Amino acid sequence: MADVVLSQAQYGKAEVRVLYVDRGAQQHEITDLNVSIALAGGLTDTYLTGDNAGVLTTDAQKNTVYAFARKFGVRPVEEFGLRLASHFAGIEPVERAQVRIEQYGWRRIDVDGTPHEHSFERQAGTRVASVIAHADGGSEVVAGVTGLVLLKSSGSEFRGFLVEEFTTLEPTEDRILATAVRAHWRYANQDTDWDASFRGARTALAEAFAATHSRSLQQTLYAMGEAVLAARPEACEVRLSLPNKHHFLVDLAPFGLDNPGAVFFAADRPYGLIEGAVQRAGVPGGDPEHQW
Numbered sequence: 001m002a003d004v005v006l007s008q009a010q011y012g013k014a015e016v017r018v019l020y021v022d023r024g025a026q027q028h029e030i031t032d033l034n035v036s037i038a039l040a041g042g043l044t045d046t047y048l049t050g051d052n053a054g055v056l057t058t059d060a061q062k063n064t065v066y067a068f069a070r071k072f073g074v075r076p077v078e079e080f081g082l083r084l085a086s087h088f089a090g091i092e093p094v095e096r097a098q099v100r101i102e103q104y105g106w107r108r109i110d111v112d113g114t115p116h117e118h119s120f121e122r123q124a125g126t127r128v129a130s131v132i133a134h135a136d137g138g139s140e141v142v143a144g145v146t147g148l149v150l151l152k153s154s155g156s157e158f159r160g161f162l163v164e165e166f167t168t169l170e171p172t173e174d175r176i177l178a179t180a181v182r183a184h185w186r187y188a189n190q191d192t193d194w195d196a197s198f199r200g201a202r203t204a205l206a207e208a209f210a211a212t213h214s215r216s217l218q219q220t221l222y223a224m225g226e227a228v229l230a231a232r233p234e235a236c237e238v239r240l241s242l243p244n245k246h247h248f249l250v251d252l253a254p255f256g257l258d259n260p261g262a263v264f265f266a267a268d269r270p271y272g273l274i275e276g277a278v279q280r281a282g283v284p285g286g287d288p289e290h291q292w
Contacts, residue, residue: 006047012037012098013058016065020074027108027117031074034102037061039088040289041095041135054093061088076194077101078141081131089133096134096289102146103127124149127198128184132290140287143194144184145202151178151245156214176264177214178245181205184292185228188236188283197232204231217244217274225278237279239292244272 014036022029039061045051065084074080081099088097105123108115125148133139159171185201208227214220225238247264 006044009043009047010038010040010096010098011043011055011058012039013061013065016062018065018069018074020069022073027115030106030120031077032104032106033074033077033080034104035065035084036100037065037084037088038098038100039094039096042093056088056091056094064088076198077103077127077129078131078143078194081129082133082139082141082190085131085133085139089135092135094135096132098130098132098291100131101129103129125202130184130290130292132287138287139190140290141187141190142184142286142290142292143187143198143201144182144292145198145205146180146182148181148183148202148205149178149245150181150206150209151176152210152214155212156220158216174261176247177217177220178247179209179217179242180245181209181224182241183224183228184239185232185235186237186239186286186292187234188280189234192234197234200231201228201235204228217242217272218276221274221276222278225276229278229280236283237277237286239277240275242274244274246271 016035016037018031018033018035020031020033022031039056042054045053046055064087068080068083068087072080072083081101085097085099088094088099104126106120107123109119109121110116111119126146128144128146130142131139153176154174156175156177157173158175159173161167161169161171183201183205187197204227205224208224209220212220212223221240221242225240228238229235246267248267249259249261250263250265252259252263
């Protein structure tokens, strides 16, 4: 059809699972990754006519992940993502390559108070990194954390909100505030200690959540983003997605019992979803093609 065009396209290998074991002399270290690749550029003939001459097979993409893991190691994950994305962006006709990595946390098991040399237990919260590289050599790095569940049993209120005909929520001066943080921060400077930066940003998120007397989850979101930028000068923008994990006080009066803020029902849905970005003033926007 003359009036139809291919407006956008990409392809890649999703969720390549990699467990890397560093077999040190005294103890093992493990790195557990989930790597996804998306390539774009030079795809018109493939989609319109089925000409696969310019297609880098997704199987080759998977194999590259494993080969690079063996040749270069996988830590820190931002560096691993940069190597992969730059490699793929250098293969014609690829014009843009994005690599997304999830790193699942593991910690050493203690046996009789001593860390075991090769046994681990899974930690909560997932470290993430997203790298986009262009054929012209440009690149952008975003790091973050997902599934970071935080809760405070006091120090949160919600009142003074808009009231209209369908409003039933009662204002409160003290409530449980809980969320599962999805946070990403964009780097303006890639000459950084990736691991130290991640640890500092994650700590800043949690400390701001704890220390901020919350009048709304929106206010808490801004405080958390501001804290990351204050703690990590190499970061220039923070995007947060915070579901409000509601906890409702259970009415125990039918059973002749009081409930002075002791027993709650944890509801999983529906939930409020608060999202926003905090950015340094005057800093240029990031790559518009970079999907965080």
